[in-house]
Amino acid sequence: MGSPVLASWGIGPVPERLRVLGFLDTFLLWGNLSVSLLVIVAGAFLVPALSLGGAFAAILVAGIVGNVMLGVAGMIGADARVPAMVVLRAPLGSRGSLLTNELNVLK
Secondary structure (H helix, E strand, O other), X not given: OOOHHHHHHOOOOOXXXXXXXOHHHHHHHHHHHXXXXXXXXXXXXXXXXXXXXXXXHHHHHHHHHHHXXXXXXXXXXXXXXXXXHHHOHHHHHHHHHHHXXXXXXXX
């Protein structure tokens, strides 16, 4: 049928006793996810085509855009009181959300 967690939780809210991350924990988690080494490495590849200042500007813009996108995903999950990946079960179904989870792991 499915894993016990998937079968018992579905897309319902996470129980209060299992919400263990505080504000600082959540801030550090999302900050780490949005500012990764991949953004900096991608910006380094721009240096031959752009000046050093232009490459830094591209890294900054990409970091801001990434933060905004992750922040919106976090807000949606916080509104629903479920992890953002669980929110994807409503539009994509259980199998579709598993695909997005796998792609996220590969990233």
